[in-house]
Amino acid sequence: MPDQLREDMRDRRRASGLPWSTFAREAGFAAPYLRNVENGNRKITPEVVAAYDRVLHTGGTFAAELAATPAAGAKETAWNRDGGIAVLTDLVNGSNVDRRSFLTSGIALSLSAANWEKAIPTGSPLPSPSDDPAQLARIEGRLDDLRRLDDELGSGEVHRLARGELHYTVTLIKTGRYSGTSLDRLFSMAAEAARQVAWSAFDQGRPGTAQRYFDGSLRASAIAGDPLSGAYALSFAAIQCYSTPHQAQRAVSLLETAREKVKHTATPRMEAMLAARTARALSKAGEGKACARQLAIARAALDRGVHDDDPKTLYWVDYGEIEMIAGSSALQLGDPDEALRCFEAAMGAAYPGDDEYPRSHAIYLARAAEAHLARHDLDAAVASAWHAARCLGVVDSARSASELASLRSLLAAHTGHRGVREFLEIG
Incomplete structure (x- = not known):
């Protein structure tokens, strides 16, 4: 775990774009000392990780990671x-x-x-x-x-x-x-x-x-x-x-x-699922090109067809689901046009959201509404919001409810639109 923590600290510092001299000054340590910490030549201390958390605005992530490291000799x-x-x-x-x-x-x-x-x-x-x-x-x-x-x-x-x-x-x-x-x-x-x-x-x-x-x-x-x-x-x-x-x-x-x-041992369907999930994670990290590569891998894997030895757990992995993940990733990366294209492609692939996957569909519809909102199409945003609310009506899912609550917060800035007002009042 210390090695992983060092890598995390190094990666986050590099991603900040701060020159070594600036970072070290703000952290309150000499640059050579911090280099030795990152390289494994110096011990990671609570004071150092606290400085990294403070300068890099990581909300205590590194301190938590250090605290979670089992003490020497601790029995696991x-x-x-x-x-x-x-x-x-x-x-x-x-x-x-x-x-x-x-x-x-x-x-x-x-x-x-x-x-x-x-x-x-x-x-x-x-x-x-x-x-x-x-x-x-x-x-x-x-x-x-x-x-x-x-x-x-x-x-x-x-x-x-x-x-x-x-x-x-x-x-x-x-x-x-x-x-x-x-x-x-x-x-x-x-x-x-x-x-x-x-x-x-x-x-x-x-x-x-x-x-x-x-x-x-x-x-x-x-x-x-x-x-x-x-x-x-x-x-x-x-x-x-x-x-x-x-x-x-x-x-x-x-x-x-x-x-x-x-x-x-993975079948193409398993490969597609893992690649699509990787793409979504990369979109959260802001890595658009890498995300696109993984989506291409996922689509190509599905093109190879289903196999008799596909695990039963993968029944939900199809073109519709992959495109829904692609749409979510595009929205995360700030491309609402591409997001809507992917969401529409998913529906064109006969994605059975309303009937078979209402929980997931509520989430995807809320994201589609957000994409419409980013394009200033309030009518389409409200229509998707109503659809999401109908799906969520039969589902017990705090995650889906949170997604719809976030959408309501975004719509609250547009109460001059009659449809938005009606949705916020009774939707």
């Missing part, structure tokens, strides 16, 4: 089967992973990803069906149902139900009745159940809880030798990172880790 739950079962048991019993209090979930997610990367071999095969598939198939079927429920109704009820599935799966693991490929499959299912709990917690505005369950998901994935489930979990953890101020580059790193571990 091992990334092996016994350690993973202990962590999963703590989760289902309501305890905290590793008994640590992470100050910034993005930092904690980076730690988990780094440990997962070491614990799981590259190119491991997905656990194969066992000789006793009936009970395990029922669990897999319920997890699939929960994914659809999350799409259609939001995360509120899914959080409780997914925790129940995780509890059940961990209980079966601990009975000792299963071994070999059956046990591997159980750990893979525990990874997916924990991911669902993590994602629903994040969607409900609980990032600390989400981080702990993402950690549990990655541990279960490593025990199963199933990099695909871990990569899938990291792709959702990346959303949590890039949705947090100053954490977009962490999201890119999480996705790079995921892509490296599945590069020999």
Whole structure:
């Protein structure tokens, strides 16, 4: 972690554009001393990270990262089967992973990803069906149902139900009745159940809880030798990172880790999903050209078609979803015209937002409304806002509600428009 912190500090200082002499003067340290800190020749101290946070206006990010670094000799739950079962048991019993209090979930997610990367071999095969598939198939079927429920109704009820599935799966693991490929499959299912709990917690505005369950998901994935489930979990953890101020580059790193571990086993659909999520993270970091390259990779991957061995979790990855992500990225990068072109392309690809994905569609429609607003087309902005509100009417999602609340704040400056007034009053 100290090496990662040094890199983060160096990257942020360089991005500021401040000359070394100016930065050192404002930080209150000699430039050679700070160079040695960044190069690893000097110890990182609380005083130095506080100076970096102050000069670079990072809101205490570096201080939190240093605080989250385990002290020398501190005991951490091992990334092996016994350690993973202990962590999963703590989760289902309501305890905290590793008994640590992470100050910034993005930092904690980076730690988990780094440990997962070491614990799981590259190119491991997905656990194969066992000789006793009936009970395990029922669990897999319920997890699939929960994914659809999350799409259609939001995360509120899914959080409780997914925790129940995780509890059940961990209980079966601990009975000792299963071994070999059956046990591997159980750990893979525990990874997916924990991911669902993590994602629903994040969607409900609980990032600390989400981080702990993402950690549990990655541990279960490593025990199963199933990099695909871990990569899938990291792709959702990346959303949590890039949705947090100053954490977009962490999201890119999480996705790079995921892509490296599945590069020999990922189907084109998986490649498309990871590339699109990387593009979105890069848009948050303001890297337009790199974002465009990743979107091109995602579209080209989808052009290669679906495969029989596509993971069931990727049912939602299609041209419509990729274009919605492209539109969101364009809006983030300040190009409302391109954003609207992508949103329209998504609808042209028969994106089934209203019927199958109302939670996500509400978010995309709010962004489309923002793009129309940037083009001073208030009529179109209000129409998209009403559509978003209708989608959100049946969804329990703090994240979607927050997106619509932000749109309402933007519209509040245009109350001279009758449609805007009516939407703000009753929409």
